[in-house]
Amino acid sequence: MTLHRLGKDPESPEGKSPTVYYDDVTGHYLLQGWKVLDAERLRQLDIPDHETVIEFPQRMMQFFPEVNGSGGTGTNS
Structure with a gap:
């Protein structure tokens, strides 16, 4: 099993949360x-x-492939 980090909240203090994984x-x-x-x-x-x-x-919905149109599981920070 591999978890893919799809994106972190760009407005989160210290960049620690929330996060979307796949x-x-x-x-x-x-x-x-x-x-x-x-x-x-x-x-x-x-x-x-x-x-x-x-x-x-x-x-944070922007990081879901179904929403952003990427169709894949890219890794964004």
């Missing part, structure tokens, strides 16, 4: 983002025990 074995995306800790927002969601929720800015 798993070339499963064909799934892995999203690194901010933990959602606000109880009011979490109450509105139905989250199974084996899942979690992160907050992910809309500006």
